[in-house]
Amino acid sequence: MRKYWAIVKIGFKNALTYRADFFLWGFNEFLGTLVFLFIWSVIFGEKGRIGGFSLPETITYLIGVGLINNIISTAASRFIQRDVQSGRLSNLILIPLNYPLVRLFLSLSAKPVNLLIRFFAYFAVALFFKGKLVVSSNFPMILLTPISVVFAFAINFLVDYLTGCISFWTITTEGPEGIVRTIKNIFSGNYAPISFFPPGFQVIANFLPFIYIQYFPMLIYLGKVSTIEAIKGIGLQIFWVVVLYFLARAVWRKGLKKYEGVGI
Amino acid sequence: MSVIEVKHLKKYYQVHKKEPGLIGSIKSLFKRKYEDVKAVDNISFEIDEGELVGFIGPNGAGKTTTLKCLSGLLYPTAGSVSVLGYNPWHRKYDFLKQISLVMGQKNQLWWDLPAIESFILNREIYEIPKKQYEETLEELTTLLEIKDILKIQVRKLSLGQRMKCELIAALLHSPKVLFLDEPTIGLDVVMQKKMRDFIKEYNRRKKSTIILTSHYMGDVKELCKRVIIIDKGKIVFDGELAEIVEKYADHKILSVVFSKEIDPRKLEEIGEIKEFDYPKAVISVKREVASVASAEILQHFPVADLNVEEVPIEQIIREVFTGKDVA
Numbered sequence: 103m104r105k106y107w108a109i110v111k112i113g114f115k116n117a118l119t120y121r122a123d124f125f126l127w128g129f130n131e132f133l134g135t136l137v138f139l140f141i142w143s144v145i146f147g148e149k150g151r152i153g154g155f156s157l158p159e160t161i162t163y164l165i166g167v168g169l170i171n172n173i174i175s176t177a178a179s180r181f182i183q184r185d186v187q188s189g190r191l192s193n194l195i196l197i198p199l200n201y202p203l204v205r206l207f208l209s210l211s212a213k214p215v216n217l218l219i220r221f222f223a224y225f226a227v228a229l230f231f232k233g234k235l236v237v238s239s240n241f242p243m244i245l246l247t248p249i250s251v252v253f254a255f256a257i258n259f260l261v262d263y264l265t266g267c268i269s270f271w272t273i274t275t276e277g278p279e280g281i282v283r284t285i286k287n288i289f290s291g292n293y294a295p296i297s298f299f300p301p302g303f304q305v306i307a308n309f310l311p312f313i314y315i316q317y318f319p320m321l322i323y324l325g326k327v328s329t330i331e332a333i334k335g336i337g338l339q340i341f342w343v344v345v346l347y348f349l350a351r352a353v354w355r356k357g358l359k360k361y362e363g364v365g366i
Numbered sequence: 367m368s369v370i371e372v373k374h375l376k377k378y379y380q381v382h383k384k385e386p387g388l389i390g391s392i393k394s395l396f397k398r399k400y401e402d403v404k405a406v407d408n409i410s411f412e413i414d415e416g417e418l419v420g421f422i423g424p425n426g427a428g429k430t431t432t433l434k435c436l437s438g439l440l441y442p443t444a445g446s447v448s449v450l451g452y453n454p455w456h457r458k459y460d461f462l463k464q465i466s467l468v469m470g471q472k473n474q475l476w477w478d479l480p481a482i483e484s485f486i487l488n489r490e491i492y493e494i495p496k497k498q499y500e501e502t503l504e505e506l507t508t509l510l511e512i513k514d515i516l517k518i519q520v521r522k523l524s525l526g527q528r529m530k531c532e533l534i535a536a537l538l539h540s541p542k543v544l545f546l547d548e549p550t551i552g553l554d555v556v557m558q559k560k561m562r563d564f565i566k567e568y569n570r571r572k573k574s575t576i577i578l579t580s581h582y583m584g585d586v587k588e589l590c591k592r593v594i595i596i597d598k599g600k601i602v603f604d605g606e607l608a609e610i611v612e613k614y615a616d617h618k619i620l621s622v623v624f625s626k627e628i629d630p631r632k633l634e635e636i637g638e639i640k641e642f643d644y645p646k647a648v649i650s651v652k653r654e655v656a657s658v659a660s661a662e663i664l665q666h667f668p669v670a671d672l673n674v675e676e677v678p679i680e681q682i683i684r685e686v687f688t689g690k691d692v693a
Contacts (some may be wrong), residue, residue, distance in 0.1 A: 108490030199491055
């Protein structure tokens with residue numbers, strides 16, 4: 103474990119080299135989210151509810167999924183793709199460490215600084231909607247939300263990992279990665295709650311793992327599911343983690359055999 | 367005991383062939399022809415502990431592919447590879463801790479951080495005891511003369527400085543087997559010399575087994591007793607460097623400087639004229655008649671200077687590759 107701690111440390115130092123970047127991205131997110139929420143406020147207008155969500159719930163939801171997105175995002179697919187394309191993967195698989203874990207810890211290492219700034223960004227956004235936010239006081243839900251976010255992180259990492267593995271076969275993964283990212287963003291409820299979408303769409307969403315990445319944790323927070331349903335949902339999250347883990351392991355092994363170590 | 371054993375190793379790559387031009391590009395969107403490229407085609411060899419072997423061959427001969435199979439990066443199409451008793455492909459940690467692959471065009475250093483940070487990282491990753499780490503680092507930085515640049519961001523270093531740092535990063539864990547791919551690429555002559563001296567010294571001190579690939583005959587001539595020549599994925603020669611000369615060079619070179627104008631046609635009776643540019647001439651003669659030929663030249667021509675030379679190793683190898691008879 104000490105070895106991976108060393109990875110976290112060097113990743114952290116590396117991240118600090120380009121400090122200004124953090125602030126710029128933080129500001130970028132602040133602006134984007136703010137405009138997005140203004141648009142939703144206009145869409146709601148006189149309507150009381152859309153898809154079972156009130157305006158305060160929707161705003162809370164969107165700020166929530168934004169925060170969750172920052173907590174769980176790993177950019178693993180982009181890094182794996184770059185590693186494969188540039189041949190840097192060769193370095194990383196020839197050290198006595200587990201490559202997936204190296205990638206996991208490297209993406210975690212940049213998080214503390216990043217998250218701190220993003221939290222400020224969302225706090226600033228929240229100030230614009232003071233009094234229009236839902237503050238949960240349901241105790242089991244407050245406890246279950248972070249638990250579901252942990253599993254959401256695992257699902258998201260594995261999906262990213264699988265997406266990155268495409269690069270073993272296609273060399274450039276921007277196309278496939280773009281599609282996966284869009285599908286993930288739609289079906290995870292990143293743009294809007296799934297209940298806003300047509301019924302057929304919602305049925306499909308329920309069969310995909312993406313819904314457990316952002317939508318489900320926010321349903322728990324907003325108390326839109328019962329405690330039993332929340333625990334069941336967490337069970338399904340674990341199911342997806344296991345399925346995706348074995349899939350990722352198989353795909354990784356197959357991909358490595360295709361690897362040609364180009365560029366070095 | 368042999369440290370490296372390669373038996374009937376094959377590595378084929380699949381590449382798709384595209385017809386030239388726009389039409390070709392559009393066609394290739396729908397239908398692609400794939401073809402196997404035999405990067406390494408059935409090679410076998412063994413290397414003993416402490417040997418320093420040169421792997422030479424033209425571009426695309428399969429040198430790097432072989433090294434990649436030996437280090438566990440590539441999955442062989444067929445055949446077996448054993449390094450230190452391990453199958454490299456499994457990349458067992460115990461195996462990885464005993465080898466190192468250095469490639470001139472590959473960087474394992476963290477670009478945005480000073481080199482020392484990457485060294486510290488390697489100390490942790492390879493679990494090198496602190497004392498051993500400090501001693502090795504001291505030794506390597508002294509040998510390569512780069513103590514003063516360890517705290518500078520890697521991206522700001524010159525190519526030569528970076529190569530040296532790469533080498534140190536690769537050697538900190540004192541690997542028993544070292545694969546060096548083009549270690550002197552892009553270095554100036556002074557630096558090349560230093561790098562060679564360093565590799566030689568390292569091999570002598572640590573008794574580590576080293577395979578080195580290079581385009582520069584200089585590297586190989588100076589470092590390796592044994593060479594493996596590989597071309598189009600096959601081994602064309604495996605043996606001592608000196609044997610190449612015996613095996614392939616059945617000629618010697620006479621270079622003459624004349625003191626007066628002579629008739630070049632008369633020279634032709636002596637041997638094959640490779641160059642004639644008065645007052646200099648270069649003549650190729652059969653090895654066994656070299657002394658007779660030089661005596662004849664001295665007798666029948668006004669000679670200012672005469673030298674009997676071996677065919678340069680570069681030329682022999684070049685001609686082994688092109689399949690021509692050697693001078």
